[in-house]
Amino acid sequence: MKLFPVGLAALLLGACGTNRPEIPKELLGTSGASACTTPGYPAGPYGDDTGTLAEDRCFRGWRAPQSTRHDEATLEDISLGSFYDPTGKTHEIVLLNTAAVWCSVCKSEHKTLPDRYAELAPRGLAIVSALFQNGQGGPADLDDLTTWVETFDVPFPMVLDPDYQLNDYASAETAPLNLVIDARTMRILAKFIGNQSDPLWTTIEDELARREASE
Amino acid sequence: MRGLRTALVVALSTARVVRAAEPDARDKPPVEVELTEDATVSYAWDNRDFQPNDLATVVNDDWGVWYNRLHGQVTSGPVRFGMRLDNAWYFTSPDATASALELVERRPATPGALPDPEYFRLKVQQTGEELSNRYINWVYPAKVFVAYDAGFVETTLGDDYAEYGHGIVLSVRKRDELHSDDTIRGVHVSGRTKLGDTRIRLKVVGGSLNPLRIDEGSGRYLGIDSSVTPGFLKLTEAGMPRAIGTDFAARGANCAATATCTYAPDRVLAGQLALDFGSVELDTQGSVLFRQAPLSNDTVRSASTITSISESVKLTSSDGRGSLGVEGAGQKLSQTNGLNDMPMGYALYLSGSYDLAPVVLLVEGRHYRRLFPLLANVSVDHAREFSQVAWNAPPTTEAPYVDTEFGTFATCVTGGRGRADYALARGISAFGWLGYWQTFSEFQANDRCETGREFRNDVYDLASGFELRSRDAHSRATVTVGARFDDTAEAFDTPEGQTRVYYRELYARYDIVQPLGGPFTFELQGWHRRRHETLGPQLLPWWEGENVAGLDWGSQWAFSFGTEYNTDLKPPTTYFNGGARYRPTPDSSIGIFVGQRRGALRCVGGVCRVVPGFEGVRLDASVRF
Numbered sequence: 135m136k137l138f139p140v141g142l143a144a145l146l147l148g149a150c151g152t153n154r155p156e157i158p159k160e161l162l163g164t165s166g167a168s169a170c171t172t173p174g175y176p177a178g179p180y181g182d183d184t185g186t187l188a189e190d191r192c193f194r195g196w197r198a199p200q201s202t203r204h205d206e207a208t209l210e211d212i213s214l215g216s217f218y219d220p221t222g223k224t225h226e227i228v229l230l231n232t233a234a235v236w237c238s239v240c241k242s243e244h245k246t247l248p249d250r251y252a253e254l255a256p257r258g259l260a261i262v263s264a265l266f267q268n269g270q271g272g273p274a275d276l277d278d279l280t281t282w283v284e285t286f287d288v289p290f291p292m293v294l295d296p297d298y299q300l301n302d303y304a305s306a307e308t309a310p311l312n313l314v315i316d317a318r319t320m321r322i323l324a325k326f327i328g329n330q331s332d333p334l335w336t337t338i339e340d341e342l343a344r345r346e347a348s349e
Numbered sequence: 350m351r352g353l354r355t356a357l358v359v360a361l362s363t364a365r366v367v368r369a370a371e372p373d374a375r376d377k378p379p380v381e382v383e384l385t386e387d388a389t390v391s392y393a394w395d396n397r398d399f400q401p402n403d404l405a406t407v408v409n410d411d412w413g414v415w416y417n418r419l420h421g422q423v424t425s426g427p428v429r430f431g432m433r434l435d436n437a438w439y440f441t442s443p444d445a446t447a448s449a450l451e452l453v454e455r456r457p458a459t460p461g462a463l464p465d466p467e468y469f470r471l472k473v474q475q476t477g478e479e480l481s482n483r484y485i486n487w488v489y490p491a492k493v494f495v496a497y498d499a500g501f502v503e504t505t506l507g508d509d510y511a512e513y514g515h516g517i518v519l520s521v522r523k524r525d526e527l528h529s530d531d532t533i534r535g536v537h538v539s540g541r542t543k544l545g546d547t548r549i550r551l552k553v554v555g556g557s558l559n560p561l562r563i564d565e566g567s568g569r570y571l572g573i574d575s576s577v578t579p580g581f582l583k584l585t586e587a588g589m590p591r592a593i594g595t596d597f598a599a600r601g602a603n604c605a606a607t608a609t610c611t612y613a614p615d616r617v618l619a620g621q622l623a624l625d626f627g628s629v630e631l632d633t634q635g636s637v638l639f640r641q642a643p644l645s646n647d648t649v650r651s652a653s654t655i656t657s658i659s660e661s662v663k664l665t666s667s668d669g670r671g672s673l674g675v676e677g678a679g680q681k682l683s684q685t686n687g688l689n690d691m692p693m694g695y696a697l698y699l700s701g702s703y704d705l706a707p708v709v710l711l712v713e714g715r716h717y718r719r720l721f722p723l724l725a726n727v728s729v730d731h732a733r734e735f736s737q738v739a740w741n742a743p744p745t746t747e748a749p750y751v752d753t754e755f756g757t758f759a760t761c762v763t764g765g766r767g768r769a770d771y772a773l774a775r776g777i778s779a780f781g782w783l784g785y786w787q788t789f790s791e792f793q794a795n796d797r798c799e800t801g802r803e804f805r806n807d808v809y810d811l812a813s814g815f816e817l818r819s820r821d822a823h824s825r826a827t828v829t830v831g832a833r834f835d836d837t838a839e840a841f842d843t844p845e846g847q848t849r850v851y852y853r854e855l856y857a858r859y860d861i862v863q864p865l866g867g868p869f870t871f872e873l874q875g876w877h878r879r880r881h882e883t884l885g886p887q888l889l890p891w892w893e894g895e896n897v898a899g900l901d902w903g904s905q906w907a908f909s910f911g912t913e914y915n916t917d918l919k920p921p922t923t924y925f926n927g928g929a930r931y932r933p934t935p936d937s938s939i940g941i942f943v944g945q946r947r948g949a950l951r952c953v954g955g956v957c958r959v960v961p962g963f964e965g966v967r968l969d970a971s972v973r974f
Contacts, residue, residue, distance in 0.1 A: 236886035331794035
């Protein structure tokens with residue numbers, strides 16, 4: 135018994151330390167590759183909570199999966215900025231959604247998204263969904279994306295996010311994420327973690343109705 | 350280090366105060382002093398759950414903590430004073446840069462992925478924010494109370510537990526199995542009297558809800574700031590962990606805009622009136638939960654007030670062989686933002702048992718419509734480990750270990766379970782049960798509780814088993830085999846075609862204790878499951894389970910060896926661990942656990958918590974004076 139506090143203290147003191155390493159030079163600076171920028175996209179600062187500006191992000195995917203052949207050659211660059219619509223002419227609200235192959239809740243949610251899209255797209259709703267992980271929790275790939283869009287007959291833009299860039303907004307394990315963004319300003323109006331169908335769609339419909347009433 | 354010093358100073362000064370209060374038998378009333386010290390030192394190395402690009406699977410490795418709980422209680426006549434001081438000191442923890450570098454190094458080649466420098470910068474920022482409220486040293490008064498017992502009235506100022514009825518309207522208590530210990534910090538008054546043969550009990554409680562602020566498994570803490578501690582909350586939240594600003598998560602204008610501000614304390618006013626007529630007991634209970642601005646936008650957390658009321662009746666047969674309990678409840682969520690206004694929800698729960706020796710029958714039923722868990726107002730986004738903290742615990746009518754109520758199963762459900770136990774001979778009994786439920790909120794979100802076929806799942810749960818017990822009860826064995834069939838009412842699409850199969854499970858559980866002669870006793874516990882979740886990670890069923898073999902050597906030593914496995918697609922698949930515990934006195938123990946434990950959802954009676962995977966060493970010491 136008497137040795138326990140001594141051993142404990144030795145263990146604690148011996149284990150103290152930091153893990154901060156040197157950063158290799160090749161990771162400093164920028165790659166020089168073309169950055170994801172959409173001309174005119176609102177300047178930062180950006181954030182990840184309600185009320186802040188969503189940062190522009192670039193992905194590869196299909197803008198119209200139902201009318202596109204599903205192979206690598208047809209993948210196109212799709213940025214969040216491409217939904218930016220300062221005049222609200224085409225889009226009033228952008229719903230940024232995430233999904234993963236292992237996520238049963240995401241699958242349940244995607245069964246209903248096409249109908250919601252058909253109903254609300256004419257009123258100014260844009261949906262873009264990012265598939266970020268496969269069934270094992272690894273990065274989602276083209277096969278995963280193909281299976282997903284064919285299983286759920288996805289009518290809206292669907293992209294791959296293998297780097298999980300959207301980790302800014304939510305942890306992988308709490309998928310799905312639904313980010314309601316004002317297309318005119320790219321400001322985040324609301325954020326929903328998990329399948330929160332009722333408050334999510336109430337928020338979107340109320341926001342669309344409010345904008346229609348003010349026109 | 351400052352946290353450690355503070356903890357030691359407070360601990361030692363507290364100990365001196367307690368010692369000063371020790372009884373002097375000659376001229377002072379007796380004073381009883383109880384001091385309990387629980388210390389845990391653990392170090393977690395790589396728990397093998399790494400997934401490329403997923404920072405959460407990197408920052409849960411290579412961290413160590415000394416977690417201490419010092420609990421003192423002084424009792425003098427009718428007065429009790431108690432305090433539990435918790436401190437967490439992380440002697441090593443992950444670094445954002447190192448974690449981002451690891452993600453870069455272990456990154457698979459992926460077409461269309463970000464260039465390395467941009468990827469690195471992104472991951473440093475994301476990891477930095479993730480770590481902003483994890484592995485932070487804290488010392489805080491987890492529980493503090495003073496109670497006065499005047500016989501017919503007992504008053505408590507400070508922390509206390511409260512559970513009314515069957516837990517539908519309020520259940521704030523300690524659950525050791527889940528490492529949760531929630532209280533209401535405020536004023537508690539309970540009184541009892543007798544009118545003729547009728548016993549009357551009245552309980553009233555008001556205050557703020559006080560969950561444990563540090564999650565031991567993840568090192569995450571719940572932080573508050575001044576924007577969520579108006580009025581009396583300044584007092585009840587004094588000394589509790591605060592939101593902090595970091596290089597990656599700046600302090601915002603208020604709690605909602607601050608990533609490390611993750612709890613907006615809920616307030617509650619509740620009461621219960623119980624009338625006990627002997628064979629009939631009538632209870633009336635209610636609670637009103639007052640919310641602040643929601644930190645998560647789900648239906649429950651965005652309600653500004655939640656009012657729950659219930660009436661329960663308990664009948665006991667005159668021969669004591671039968672009992673029947675019924676509780677009817679209503680629940681109203683009120684929204685101030687005008688969004689998502691919900692019709693009133695309600696619940697009906699029934700439980701009955703009758704001893705028809707040698708058969709004992711037990712029946713439980715529930716009919717819940719829009720009955721929501723009273724979820725704590727935490728930020729699910731920034732403190733996901735606390736997402737299951739709730740202030741009620743409606744009965745599930747399921748076996749206590751069931752963890753397969755998916756989605757929001759219990760919000761909109763009808764069904765029940767019947768169980769029979771048959772005593773075959775002295776010390777030998779067999780049992781079996783059959784449960785059936787219709788839930789309308791499992792397959793897809795359905796907060797409004799619409800009861801169309803497109804929402805419905807039909808769930809059957811059945812099991813049977815036996816229990817053997819020696820005459821002296823030293824030797825015993827319980828074995829259960831069971832199955833669960835969960836189908837949707839309407840077929841749905843999968844990559845393999847249409848199906849109605851939502852979930853399937855076959856399982857076996859056992860708990861065996863066998864003396865080996867002399868001071869040795871052998872123990873064996875296990876749960877082995879064949880599972881199939883159609884919408885889950887894979888189309889094929891998988892195996893999952895655990896087995897723990899233990900050897901007790903007298904009352905002082907205990908050794909264990911555990912194995913776990915999970916053939917689900919996510920690695921790893923096997924886990925091994927060992928442990929030893931020494932009890933030098935009945936009130937003290939030292940234990941060590943070395944090895945691996947899989948991450949899982951652990952449920953006890955419908956209250957669940959996600960337990961992260963662990964691989965490392967853990968020392969526990971407990972001393973009571």
